[in-house]
Amino acid sequence: MSEISVRPLGEEDWSQYRDTRLTALRESPEAFAATVDEEEAYDEDFWRLRMQRSTRLLAEREGTPVGIVSVGASSDERPHTSELFGLWVSPEARGSGVATELVRAGANLAREQGRTQLAYWVGSDNGRAVAFASGFGFRPTADRRPMRVKSDDDEDEVSMVLALGGDRGSAPVTF
Template sequence: MSDEITVRPLGVDDWEQYKAVRLNALEESPEAFVATYDEEKDYDEDLWRKRMQRSERLLAENGNGVVGVASVGTARPVEDEDNADGLVGELFGLWVTPAARGTGVATRLVRAGAEAAKGQGRRHLVYWVGSDNGRAVAFASGFGFRPTDYRRPMRVKADDSEEEIAMILPLGEDRAVPTLRV
């Protein structure tokens, strides 16, 4: 049994594995997601395959099996033409199994997400974090994400007064903060 963490991208044909880990995440941490287990459990194969094509899905594993997941897609700009070239990626759906939290899995997933975004030609990676979640803000900051002025109401099932903050990671020479849709 190895504790070495590996992260690999999932292909369209890996939809069943992604579905299993996604449903596990929704069931274990319902407060962390916009969707619910009950909403997604009966989605058909076609929908899961389309999801696999929309964004890159990254799976973290160790000797015990699957320990985390994250996704990288295109960030939504303020206006469609602002990111028409797709230069801003978004990291989302980051989840680590409770037993593997604090072991470096999230760091490995974020690093793999940044590499994937850079490989896709993205110049920035945005990650939305609860502004009251000091641990998440500190984690993202320690990784190199910088807070921006962009805020939006929490999209997850939470108190309506809570906000998310967009944190930006430059992936190259361009340090300017891109315009985002909130």
């Protein structure tokens, strides 16, 4: 299988981000709070503004988009923490290391921006996502919130945090 490359998208790449995001919404509607119908209606100005709010990382294989993730500020109360969100990998690329490369690039970006932690909200009942994040070095915190995506049960999300210091095995700073 060919190599995976990950690159940040700039504002001028808004249409490529939009196309990949709409593909993700069509393919995995249950994974996102937004719907494809809502986001298809947005104009170019909206998409350009979205590109300015956080960094969008695109994973490609042979020039074809195979995954995307966003990295942005966590909150004003947590200035040393970036947040990873909107992670999606195309079905044909799942299990091939794309998610790992996207998360690695997101962690490196946050570190380069002077952040000491990377937060990632994961469905507490989503064993596969929790295992992936844990295997990468993310550790659960006490922070919980209701699921942002549509769900048939009362599942919540847990904030998992990756310490961006020297020892990935060390416990992250708690909030």
